[in-house]
Amino acid sequence: MRRGHPTKEQLQQSFERVLAMVLSGDGVPSSSGLDPETLDALRGIARAYPAVTDELLGAARRAIAGQLDGSNSARWRAERNRRLTEL
Numbered sequence: 001m002r003r004g005h006p007t008k009e010q011l012q013q014s015f016e017r018v019l020a021m022v023l024s025g026d027g028v029p030s031s032s033g034l035d036p037e038t039l040d041a042l043r044g045i046a047r048a049y050p051a052v053t054d055e056l057l058g059a060a061r062r063a064i065a066g067q068l069d070g071s072n073s074a075r076w077r078a079e080r081n082r083r084l085t086e087l
Contacts, residue, residue, distance in 0.1 A: 006033045008068050011033055011034065011064070011067060011068060012068065014032045014033050014034060015032075015034060015042075015060075015064040017032075017040065018032050018034065018042055019042065019045070019060060021044040022042050022043075022045045022049065023045065023049070023052065025049050025050070026046070026048055028042050028043050028046055034064070034067065034072070035063075035067045035072050037063045037066060037067065037072045037076075038060070038063040038064050038066075038067050038072070040063070041056070041059045041060040041062075041063040042060055042063075042074075044056050044059065044060075045057070045060060056059065057067065
């Protein structure tokens with residue numbers, strides 16, 4: 001069992017492992033350490049298999065980049081704060 005948050009290197013390795021899985025026709029595992037945006041992009045590839053497009057691959061690569069640089073979580077927090085303000 002891993003303690004704490006995965007490193008960027010561990011997240012990148014997990015992404016590459018799951019990407020290889022979906023590109024071979026497997027589904028997305030539930031415990032990969034990847035954020036919802038990245039998992040959604042990988043699920044899109046899994047649904048499209050075997051007709052995976054460059055657009056889907058690009059979306060997955062952008063999603064993991066967003067997870068690694070923190071922009072995915074920043075967007076999520078901004079949206080959450082906007083919704084709370086509306087309430």
